[in-house]
Amino acid sequence: MRHVTIDRYASHSSFYRLDPRAKIIAIIFSVIVVALLTDLLPLLISLMLGILLLLMSNIPIRHIFKRYAIALPFLSFASISLYFYSGLLPSFAMFIRISTCVLLLILLSSTTPFFDLLKASQHLKVPKLILVLCMFLYRYIFVFTEEYQRMRIARSARAFSGGKHLLDKRGMQTISSACGMLLVRAYQRGIRIYDALLCRGYDGEIRTLTSLRFKAFDYAFCANLMMFSSFVLYVDRMVIV
Numbered sequence: 001m002r003h004v005t006i007d008r009y010a011s012h013s014s015f016y017r018l019d020p021r022a023k024i025i026a027i028i029f030s031v032i033v034v035a036l037l038t039d040l041l042p043l044l045i046s047l048m049l050g051i052l053l054l055l056m057s058n059i060p061i062r063h064i065f066k067r068y069a070i071a072l073p074f075l076s077f078a079s080i081s082l083y084f085y086s087g088l089l090p091s092f093a094m095f096i097r098i099s100t101c102v103l104l105l106i107l108l109s110s111t112t113p114f115f116d117l118l119k120a121s122q123h124l125k126v127p128k129l130i131l132v133l134c135m136f137l138y139r140y141i142f143v144f145t146e147e148y149q150r151m152r153i154a155r156s157a158r159a160f161s162g163g164k165h166l167l168d169k170r171g172m173q174t175i176s177s178a179c180g181m182l183l184v185r186a187y188q189r190g191i192r193i194y195d196a197l198l199c200r201g202y203d204g205e206i207r208t209l210t211s212l213r214f215k216a217f218d219y220a221f222c223a224n225l226m227m228f229s230s231f232v233l234y235v236d237r238m239v240i241v
Helices: 020-036 042-055 060-085 089-109 113-121 128-157 169-199 217-241
Strands: none
Touching: 020 042, 020 089, 020 113, 020 217, 042 089, 060 089, 060 128, 089 113, 113 128, 128 169
16 A cells, blocks of 8 residues: 655655754754744744745655645634734734744655654654654554555445435444444554564664764754854844844
8 A cells, every 4th residue: 555655755855865963953943943033024034944945955846735734724723813812913923933833844854754853863862752652653654544444445345435414323333333443453453563573673773774974064054054043033033122
């Protein structure tokens, strides 16, 4: 079964050869700075920077829009809620702020293989428990997807076409039973996957074939992005004063 992964275009990106640690440090620092911005002009500058980096990364625009669309309902809800409380300008600033953070995180996840991100985070002393939870959560998403697809095909083969409406008792019974069975089957398959990992020597450490080594370009990327973010924060504070 074909899976759509978040890093499927990473190897085609112009930022692919950057050390994952450099990208994590620089982008997380930029996200923190953007979260601290309050004036609209620095926020717009940061948004333009995020868009420029995404265009330079050679990641397909369609892929970026799909990932952004997932976060759009949440940031829209936050902005609309702030509109009723503080007005149009703070609401628009909130929308720009969250959008910029989302785009920067899309840049990080789309230009770096997922397991390289975990390995780099391990080198940056992120707690092992968090990394293990992220790894298994990512893996089990596909487990749930595969089990759901199998059960959907089985229902279709038995001429189940779904409930006629939300109050259709027979349809809701079938769907609720399928949800419960999905959890049971995914749990059982997850146990088999974990046992298979133990048989292959899994000990909680993240290991990949990628060697992590800071090069001159990594230092330049990290330093330039952090300096630009610091400058934007300085401009924001000067505008407030």
